[in-house]
Amino acid sequence: MRGRRDMRVGFIGLGSQGAPMARRIAEAGYGTTLWARRTATLEPFADTGAKTAGSPAELAAASDVVCLCVVDDADVEQLTTGGDSVLAGMRRGGVLVVHSTVHPETCRRLEERARVQRVSVLDAPVSGGGRAAEQGTLLVMAGGDPQVFAFCRPLFATYGDPVVHLGPLGSGQVAKLLNNVLFTAHLGLAANALELGGRLGLDTEGLGRLLPRGSAASFALERVVDAGGTLQRVGAHAGGLLAKDVRLFTSLVEALGVDGEDQPDPVREAALLTLRAMGR
Numbered sequence: 001m002r003g004r005r006d007m008r009v010g011f012i013g014l015g016s017q018g019a020p021m022a023r024r025i026a027e028a029g030y031g032t033t034l035w036a037r038r039t040a041t042l043e044p045f046a047d048t049g050a051k052t053a054g055s056p057a058e059l060a061a062a063s064d065v066v067c068l069c070v071v072d073d074a075d076v077e078q079l080t081t082g083g084d085s086v087l088a089g090m091r092r093g094g095v096l097v098v099h100s101t102v103h104p105e106t107c108r109r110l111e112e113r114a115r116v117q118r119v120s121v122l123d124a125p126v127s128g129g130g131r132a133a134e135q136g137t138l139l140v141m142a143g144g145d146p147q148v149f150a151f152c153r154p155l156f157a158t159y160g161d162p163v164v165h166l167g168p169l170g171s172g173q174v175a176k177l178l179n180n181v182l183f184t185a186h187l188g189l190a191a192n193a194l195e196l197g198g199r200l201g202l203d204t205e206g207l208g209r210l211l212p213r214g215s216a217a218s219f220a221l222e223r224v225v226d227a228g229g230t231l232q233r234v235g236a237h238a239g240g241l242l243a244k245d246v247r248l249f250t251s252l253v254e255a256l257g258v259d260g261e262d263q264p265d266p267v268r269e270a271a272l273l274t275l276r277a278m279g280r
Contacts, residue, residue, distance in 0.1 A: 006031070007030055007031075007064050007065060008030070008031040008032075008063045008064045008065070009025050009030045009031065009033070009063055009064070009065050009066075009067065009155060010033045010034070010035070010053070010059040010060055010063030010065070010067065010086075011025060011032065011033070011034055011066075011067045011069070012034075012035050012036070012056060012059065012066070012067070012068050012069070012070065012079060012086070013067075013068055013069030013071075013075075013099070013100070014034065014036050014042070014045075014069075015069070015071075016130040017069065017126065017128075017129060017130050017133050018069035018099070018133075019041075019044065019130075019133075020130055020134040020159070021067075021069060021099070021126070021138070021159045022045070022050070022067075023044075023045065023048060024134075024136060024158045024159045025067075025155065025158050025159070026048040026049060026050040027048060028158040030155065030158075031051075032048070032049075032051070033050065033051045033053050033059050033062045033063055034050050034051070034052050034053070034059070035052065035053045035054075035056055055084045055089075056079050056084060056085050056086045056088075056089065057084045057085060057086065057088045057089030058089060059086070059089065060085075060086045060087070060088070060089030060091075060094070061089040061090070061091065063090075063094065064093075064094055064095065065095045065096075065097060065152060065155060066086050066090065066094065066095070066096050067097045067099055068080075068086070068096070068097065068098050068099060068100055069099040069100060069126075071100065072101075072102060073100075073102040073103055073106045075100065076098060076100055076106055076110065077106070080096070080110055080113070080114075081113075087113060087117065090114075090117060090119045091119075092117060092118040092119070093118060093119075094119045094120070095119070095120045095121070095122060095148055095151070095152060096110070096114055096119055096120070096121045096122075097121075097122045097123075097124050097152065098121065098122070098123045098124065098125070099124055099125060099126050100125065101125045101173065101176050101180070101241075101244075101245055101248075102123075102125075102173060103173065103248050103251070103252065104123070104143075104169075104170030104173040104174060104252065105170075107121060107123040107143075107169055107170050107173060108169060108170055111169055120144070120145060120148045121169060122143065122144035122145075122148055122149060122152060122169070123142065123143045123144060123169055123170060123171070123172040123173050124140050124141065124142040124143075124144075124152075124156065124172050125140075125141055125172050125175075125176035126138040126139060126140050126141075126159075126160065126176075127139040127141070127176060127179055127180075136157075136158065136159050136160070136161060137160070138159050138160040138161075139160065139162060139164075139179075140156045140159075140160035140162070140163040140172075141164055141166055141171075141172040141175040141176050141179075142156070142163065142164065142165045142166065142171075142172045143165070143167055143168055143169050143170050143171030143172040143173065143174075144168065144169045144171075144172075145169075146165060149165045174252065176245075177245050177248055177249040177252065178249065180245040180246070180249070181245065181246055181249045181267060181268055181271045182267055182271075183219070183220055183242075184245075184246055184270075184271035184274050184275065185267050185270035185271040186218050186219075186220030186221070187220045187223065187224060187231060187234060187242075187274050188231070188270055188273055188277060189220075189270060190218065190220050190221040190223075190224040190225075191224050191229065191230055191231045193211070193216070193221075194207060194211075194224065194229045195229070195230075204229055208225040208229060209225075211225075212225060231274065231277050231278050234278070235277075235278030235279065235280065239275070239278045239279075239280045240280070242278075242280070243275050243278075243280040246268070246271045246272065246275060249268065250268060253265070253268065
């Protein structure tokens with residue numbers, strides 16, 4: 001592996017969260033290469049000095065660390081499989097970082113393929129959204145080899161605080177899925193509390209100003225209040241991704257046999273009820 005000062009970074013996935021992450025990497029002085037399916041996505045980076053690649057493989061060949069911040073498992077698989085993929089271009093000693101929220105098994109399968117090329121894999125999903133990425137305060141939840149994590153930590157710190165290593169490969173994904181399941185459950189509880197307040201004769205607008213300032217405060221409650229006190233707008237904006245993550249977590253729990261009649265799972269049940277209320 002190269003020294004940290006001359007680390008070259010490739011970044012794929014320039015969405016609302018990935019774009020400010022990539023910008024912070026470039027502005028921190030890392031040699032940065034970007035690739036996107038749509039050239040218009042690259043235009044905002046014209047002032048950063050970041051280079052662009054013609055393919056994922058070309059990006060990987062120019063990088064020591066490649067970060068993927070795409071939507072789902074299928075995107076990760078597509079970008080890392082085939083003759084023009086990231087893995088096809090990565091050199092021995094490189095690191096592939098999965099910032100996407102995917103099933104832990106997706107990361108483990110990827111690691112098996114990468115190992116053949118002496119490429120390391122970290123899973124490091126992020127949470128906080130575009131504003132946190134712009135401010136450098138994303139939560140970075142990482143899994144994988146501790147030495148590889150230590151090598152990448154200064155890079156992660158350009159857009160993340162805190163940056164936490166949680167265990168072997170896949171651990172970051174488990175933490176992110178649990179985070180999103182709990183957030184989904186909180187959304188449903190918050191909407192239900194506001195509805196109950198209205199049915200009990202309270203001014204729901206006033207209640208929405210009050211509760212986020214008290215001990216009932218939560219990020220989810222603020223989102224519901226901002227959306228007018230119901231789940232409709234939240235569901236339209238984020239329901240698809242939340243449903244994906246809750247179902248990924250459900251499959252993970254069921255595969256491990258963690259839940260059962262003797263071990264009730266109120267958080268996951270609350271999350272599933274929230275999805276139903278969203279029509280998901």
